[in-house]
Amino acid sequence: MSNRRMLVFNILRGAAAIFLALGVGFIFIVLSSDEPLNALRYLLIGPVFRIRDGVLSFNTTSFQTILAAMIPTIFTGLAVCVMFSASQFNLAGEGAVMLGGFVGALCAIYLNIPGWIHPVVCVLIGAAVSGLIMLIPALLKVKLGASELVTSLMLNYIIMFIVLHFLNYYFADRSKGATQTFSFQPTAQIPALIEGSSKLSWGFIVALIFVVIVALFMYRTKWGYAIRMIGINQPFSKYSGMKVGATIILSQVIGGILSGMGGSIEVLGRYNTYLWRELPGYGWTGITIAILAKNNPIFIPFAALFIAYLDKGCQLMSTYSDVPSEMIDIIQAAIFLFFAAEQFLAKYRQKIVVKNSRLEMENNNLSQEGRNA
């Protein structure tokens, strides 16, 4: 009963945070736009509805674009979920995405493997390399006690410049104007789920499968259990006999693997050549998504959908109205702020706790009386 009440409370709290954030966003829209209602229409319903001559119709392509945008962020969201559950505030998901994408791309260019096995191999190698790179902050943490927050944050830039170095000096296709690699072999391309311009590849299905796998891993395996317990109380886990150091390393390596997978699937599903010249940003978005989802893998696709929808809405708003596209940053920051604030609605939460404990005490007394009688 009380657990259900807390769940309802958490969902309401999430909804309230989103509404308040949109409210703040709306204030900025009103301030910066001459036609705020028009702008708001693009933001809220624009992503999936086409409005032509006053008639509302479902925009399939646009909807597919939103789903396609979720592919990398579902992976990075899951990665952050796993790492944050162990209380490992590793921020190198960003670099891991870029590295996974780059390594996956190289495999797609230089390996000769038949049809659909090729992308699988590329993605697995990309994921493995990203997983290995996470050993750096993980081992520094476990062996030397260095904060993974700092080392992983710095690691992003090291990864970025190493990738750029190799891209510029060894793998660039000099015949192209922009810096990019040679084209992928056609066998390496991840096929489209739905043909068209939306770029919605089979990667989306893979992402959803991984939501289930990660959820099972976190809640139905001994490793996931150890990760969660260490995240809640590390001394307790040590005293219980868990291998704390190994589990901390495991959580970060899995975070790297998932991020790298997201990066390579995104590159092989969307492009036919590697052309990221800076950190793609999916790692950061993954943090927002994981916090929105309260580190629960099952909620990750919903949080990813919300962010992708909002992104698209803002994009449309900046294209078709006079509101600047920076608006999304303001709204995202506001949501982040409301969610991250532990104290948000704390008074109401306290009321629930007090009410529950009072009920419990009454029950307690009743049962004791019962026993005495």
Added chain:
Amino acid sequence: MENDNFIIQMKGISKVYPNGIAANRNVDFFVKEGEIHALMGENGAGKSTLMKILFGLEQPTEGEIIINGEEVSLTSPSDAISRGIGMVHQHFMLIPSLTVAENIVLGMAPIKKGILIDYKKAVQITEEVSQKYNLNVNPNAKVMDIPVGMKQKVEILKALVRGANILILDEPTAVLTTQETSELFKELIILKQLGYTIIFISHKLNEIKQITDRLTIMRGGKSMGVYETASTSEQEISRLMVGRDVILNVEKDKSQPTETVLKVRNLEYTNKWNKKMLDFLSFSVRQGEILGIAGVEGNGQRELVEMLFNLNTPDSGTITVNGVNIINLPQDKIRDNRVSLIPEDRMTYGIADAASIEENVISDRYTEKHFNNGPLFDMKMIHKESDKLIKNYAILCKSRKQQVKMLSGGNIQKVVVARELSSDPILIIADQPTRGIDVGSTEFIRNKLVHLSRAGAAVLLVSADLNEVMELSDSLIVLYGGKVVAYFDDTSALDDTVMGEYMLGLKHQSPEEIERVCHE
């Protein structure tokens, strides 16, 4: 009592915390000007709460405070400081990266040219007060580099510089070595001669006897009266401090100890403040008996338990369980050797508070084969196990999915006990197993321990509750200063006055008598 020379009068002080715990009940506390007054009592007796009220950190629920004949309301430490009260906390409130002089003038630093801190002046102030009160400190040393004894002097100087004429010292000797302690006492006597009033919180009898004029004893939140130190015997003080109130009877038949399970030999440990916490400690626990460890807290119990579960490493000595050395053994291997620990600090070690009851009771056995089905958990088996434990250990809850932090203290402890006692242990270490929990749960846990010992487990019971050790143990050792000072192979004829004397270091047995606890 006439009012004339009392500098502090706290009358009828009661304090009830929001969680319903009554820490002080109608306490009277009177201190004369210019005396060293001891405030004594065991942990949890309410000394700290009373002093927090006097220092303005807590507000009393009832009662009045009169300082220098004037009724005052102290709502913050700055109120108390302006009334001339200074407090030296047990855990120092100093900034490690600043120098001694900077710490002393903190918040009241001398200023030059409008904005800059006049560091030379600060050093000068420090040197002046340091000489005046004969408290030698090095003004230019950084606080992180100086020894504990000097940190304490800095704290005392800080209070004096702020104009305190009443000093509250909260267990000042707890962190000091013997030499530092005697140095501190000399300094306190100088302060007394200069006319300062000192309130000295402690539970160490010999120290109290050495330097205090009068003493107030607290027990269970109440004052047990005020006494002249010189005319009160140590036996009398110990009886007032640790006397028994309630007697809970646990039914148990006579123990029949068999094989030795736990062997601790010559254990030594010096903590990071260079204080010897375990001093050549040796004892054994046999199957079928409950060996109690009695003692005032801080005499090595915590360190001993930490070492029995490899949460800390001794400097020398051996610990074996059925012949297996467990020093430096990972906790899962210690548990594989059938050792269980009910930890003293249940919220830190005993449970993961945001996890469910189910997740808490399987934390030591989740890797076992029958709970795993290939890579996945066998949830059916796990549900079965947790439901069984909830039922057998009478854990009052809505379901196995309930968060542990939502339970009451007694039920949280039952979660810990359910896990620790259901793993078929051959050695059970129970550290304060019933502290702070309700009577029903206490009785339940005590009976479980007796039952398991009679079924063949060796039980080591550590408890600050004299009642508990005396009622529950078959045999008993008293720890004082990290050493065994007494061993009783039969607890039934023990008298708590005698126990009190051993616990407070007034008496100790001969080495031959003590050696019997090794059963060799």
